[in-house]
Amino acid sequence: MTPIPLDLPASARVLFNSLFSTHEPSLLEQGLVSIVLDNGRHIDVSWHPEHESSGCYYLTVYGESWAETIHSATFDNAESVAAAVARAARDFSDSTPLTTIAPSELPVEQSTRANH
Secondary structure, three states, rough: OOOOOOOOOOOOOEEEEOOOOOOHHHHHOOEEEEEEEOOOOEEEEEEEOOOOOOOOEEEEEEOOOOOOOEEEEEOOOOHHHHHHHHHHHHHHHOOOOOOOHHHHHOOOOOOOOOOO
């Protein structure tokens, strides 16, 4: 099985991509995608609860440390989260320090699941 391809800027570095178009519990793990952007920000995709088909995908964008959450959203399917990863990589990959970005300029959280 091949992971879903991610449409990322050339400067993005994929540490791993285990995002598959499936709800097979054995493939639904906490660590599915990890990407480092050129400015030190990180994109993480995980599945919670791990190995349970009733869960959902969590996309989180971190600042230069894992303690600094910039953006997060939940998704029901792998294709939607892959598209959101591509948008997040473009939106957050510029070298503009976060301290100079007004909150109104950050992408609006896209969530396909209201209860998460």
